[in-house]
Amino acid sequence: MEPVVILVRPQMGENIGAAARAMLNFGLTEMRLVDPRDGWPNPRAIAMASGAAGKVLDHARVFPTLAEAMFDVDYAYATTARGRELTKPVLTPAQAMQDGRARTAAGGRIALIFGPERAGLENDDVARANAIITVPVNPDFPSLNLAQAVLLVGYEWSRDALPPEPAPHGRRPDGEATATRIEIEKLADHWEERLDAAGFFFPAEKAPAMKLTLRNLWSRLPLTRADTRIFHGMLRQLIRKAD
Incomplete structure (x- = not known):
């Protein structure tokens, strides 16, 4: 079961809509609002949610207090960047969501609690949570909108279900080294030179556009170094046969 996302006293509709988009990026759909400043529904939130994320807002539930919004929650994480005098576990998003996945797998219901934009959660809000999530950011500027x-917490919740990581830079999944930009440029130059000599770029007034299209084609192809050698060799062989 997915976490419940609780926004406590959110102030701007745009931020609620942006939060809905961030939720849906990572498969979170249950939003609860506690005493939103500008009431609900909020047209600015709907506009910011932009399309598919609107369904998160369509099913959002509004509660007068945080305690009521947590009616079915077994364990809650409060997000805050400020130090607290409250004694609670303090976790990074990754640690918290690893813990949260284990609790969910055991049949529990967890909640992620976010505070209002200006000052964040109050101590009375944090006191209702079981643990604190703090993002390790630049201490000189720790504020996140x-x-x-x-988005950060949602990513950590869903990371195990996300598609595989991209291939390391410079190497394809099959282990072949990716062609460098210079190698692709040289390949494009070689083919352009030979095609030009063969009269391919005709009529003359269309030649610049044709060359641009061809060069764009080369740069789009996911070529390996071996691929570029093959294309060079193919062209040389064609020229030999023509001669």
Whole structure:
């Protein structure tokens, strides 16, 4: 079961909509609002949610207090960047969501609690949570906006279900070394030179556009170094046969 995302006293509709988009990026759909400043529904939130994320807002539930919004929650994480005098476990998003996945797998219901934009959660809010999530950011500028915080925690919740990581830079999944930009440029130059000599770029007034299209084609292809050698060899062989 997915976590419940609770926004406590959110102030701007745009931020609620942006939070909904961040939620849906990572498969989170249950939003609960506690005493939103500008009431609900909020047209600015709907506009910011932009399309598919609107369904998160369509099913959002509003509660007068945080305690009521947590009616079915077994364990809650409060997000805050400020130090607290409250004694609670303090976790990074990764640690918290690893813990949260284990609790969910055991049949529990967890909640992710986010505070209002201006000052964040109050101590009375944090006191209702079981643990604190703090993002390790630049200590000289620790503030995150609401949607950023939701995005970070949502990513950590869903990371095990996300598509595989991209291949390391410079190497394809099959282990072949990716062609460098210079190698692709030289290949494009070689083919352009030979095609020009063969009269391919005709009529003359269309030649610049044709050359641009061809060069764009080469740069789009996911070529390996071996691929570029093959294309060079193919062209040389064609020229030999023509001669």
